[in-house]
Amino acid sequence: MKASNMKFSVVIGLILGIAINVIPSIAHAQESMDKLWGDRVVKLRAENAERGQLFDEGNYAMFVHWGLYSLLGNEVDGKTYYGIGEWIMNPRMAGIPVEKYKQLAGQFNPTNFDAKAIARIAKDAGMKYIVITAKHHDGFAMYHSKACDFNIVDATPWKKDPMKELATACREAGLGFGFYYSHNQDWTFPGGNGGPNTDDQGNPATFDDYFEKKCVPQVNEITTEYGPIELVWFDTPGNMPKEYVQQLVDLVHKNQPRALVSGRAGHGLGDYQTLGDMEIPHENIEGMWESVDTTNDSWAYAWYDEYWKSPKEILERLIACVGRGGTYMLNIGPKGDGSVPQRAVQTLTDAGEWIHRYPQVIYNTDASPWHHTLPWGDVTRKDNTLFLCVFDWPSSGKLYLPNLNTKIQSAKLLIGQDAIPVTTNVERNWVVIDLPPQAPEKLASVIQVTLGSEPIVDPVWALDPNMETEVLAEFAEVEQVKKTRKRWMEKFGEWKAVVHAHGFEKGGNASLEIDVHEPGEYNVSLTYAGTGRLVWKVEIEGGEKIQNQQNSSHNYQTFPIGWVNFPKAGRYTVSAKCIDGDIPSASLKAIHFEPME
Template structure:
């Protein structure tokens, strides 16, 4: 289970059986019984929606949504909530504040948003109370630059959404930008003087606006599950301590996000759009968005498909964490139709397989497998198969624990699955066609706690990608690299670099089926590079390929594993602008 020293969580499981939509659903409910977690906010203990619900909705909505990334007829590409900033449109404060007079979100529907979140399978909602632009999306008494006092709409949408969440059994929480405030004197990256021309300090902002507003959002909107602070920058520790104290005093059940700063949050928050590749200890969350921008951008139609949403959700749960997925309503308050569609289609799958997502723990393999991913509940494994093997065999590498039973879920009355030993592996005998369009699920019940050797293993059916993140390095460096494709649209890899002094990346690889495997490398660099791949004590191959700036995959050649067993594989950059070489992954595909 996820644990944190600051939180002691009592686990309450409601015994319930939702009405079945099909015989298959009835079979699943009967199979799983009362262990399916169907938490409602009123029944949850502190942190339980986060720790067991594992899935939440993030909402970025504000004055910036009215612009949708277009200013004076020009489109600015990047994350919409930063449109005012000098790195995007650079809108002057007075001009930006005038937008409030045009902000009239008549199509905002709190109950509709709560419905979408609930149908998506999410357990709570966190929405922007104040972003970096300083505009309060609630009725703040601390500053008149707020949605009630400064707009023609004159309503407090947070009152409505808090009530709608309680009615739907969802938790409710606020995002609050505690350090940055671009419109209030003294705020982070804000004006240095007040309206009278007097010098303003951060303490002025903190005392007059920040602390009072955090007190408001934690006292005027009922029970709060979470307060999500952001971008602490160089904010001194004593300020953060005061904010955390206010949250915990006013809302004893509420968690504070890891981005409060100075290690004072109740859990860890990863980087924007970051889904980890290896298991992460403790309580943590990944924050992601349904397209590329957090706030609404008129041009952004690059929506994550239902299958991609499920892949990223299950990856977070399978690594031991929680997934919070964002939507960006338009300036009129409506939710983009394609965002709703993809969320609800993914949610239909979650409703069929709640035991895969809720109150489950990390995969004992500690990383993704070639065919999909795994979540765990006690001695039960849920195999989430994204790429169904047409051979009729699904392989579990190096599972040492005995299997008691296995069943294919989502079919009439369930379907038993047989298995057999294949060396130190287990081969499950499965139908040649996947039963599910999105993700098929096999439930494997073990005789005891799962024991697995998490070494990377080459699947006999399909390509196996092994990331540089899992490599050992010799005379080279391994580090995280992050960059923005568009402003605020973060991408990242853990790469091996610094190979110019004969350095190498190496992995221990387990091979079940001997023979030839096609080897491909994913890398970036300058010009044509010569790469070498070698088996310790065995075959070595090398090839020249062109480079890319954004990590393309290039073939190197076939390599032979003469027998089943463990091998040490190394990769070196041999010729060309070796100092530019950056290795992301190696991939093996069986040639049979």
């Protein structure tokens, strides 16, 4: 044997010897890590999931709005309509006549549709199932329906059933699959809500005609011809009678015993609660629920809409939903040719890379014991382990965890699969964690805190000594003031919402209990809407009072009021009231406290 070959053999032998000794420990470490991360969800294939498991423990899903409307992309006869694209036919958008709209099917040839690519995007994003529009309000079936020839196979030159392809792609990828179905509205079928009131022969058509001839047969089709599905996502029940909804729910459960029915079915007959469009809750919600959101502003493709959520924003909204105890379903809108906008793919993939590094934060976790976000980020929980997701890294090197009344066993700063122990100190029920000066992650850094027992937390709002604390009026106690939920559209279908304090009467106020860890000066600002210049007063019970006049806005801008001093650590009641100007127009969204150095 040559010397060089002998040297090579010795090196290989050493490597193999090391590997033999190291592999068992690596395998044991990986096994422990998988157990920690909730391996049954991370690696779970849809066909092995229990009923509702992907929803309840997977916590993250893909919504897909794709249909005939995608071909238009919100442009009709050279005019752009701003708003959600799937409503383009409706009189509140372009008002396209039924026959003219149906003619679009002859131009629909989505040759760039790639079911495997969409499944791969969802999987790379960290999502656990896909729900796609089988039929939206326009009545066009995106699958081969025998109940109506206005469908993608019979009415288009493409002649393919994309739902068959996507169902197969999801099964191959181990993802769950489900359908959106608009069960009440149908703008092109006689008798459907919003549709023609006569049939092709001019005979009167009723909702029963639509329900019996199209709705029930199509729900039967999508629940029998595409293999196992995770859920059926009904939408906009309107004034649909309860017995009709019950019939559809029973049909889904009969054909797909493992499937869930969305909360939008109506009459409280869904298997879980669905929040309003684009609604991210601010306080923990009990039970099974979901939030549905979009990667930009429109659900369906709109040619002009390039306002994409950044990877950080996606993670903030996802973790906020998981931290409040729910599931997040995030939508993409493929183009008319079937392709997915590249910027949507990129932002989902970038967020997904983070999720694949920290799956323990998202999957099979429970709500935060603080019940709301914290100034630096949010918290998810698995048994006695807390995952602190830090979006705003403290420049002081100290992270404050208020009013945790359970003993900490250990705390680690996670860097992928590595972990660095960090020091914790307790100061008046506040845990102070010492951190390095630089955040290890660009999007969000994770600190794993292991407790000795179940977390016991006082969720009172606490002022962070490092950074601004925003306290929503939603959490305020009101006296001679109303506190209600308000929703409005910026563009058509682009919903905004706020729980606001309004209707201020003489002597009325919105008050909050605040925990102050570090006494001193804090700059106070208010986020509010109203008409003209308003005078607001902010006061600490038994302490300072400040008031100031600022202009108003219709969409909740933030205006400074002044400085206040908290003379010592402890609990304070802080109140806000509108005292002059167009008081009936005053609408308070939040109070902000920024520590002044």
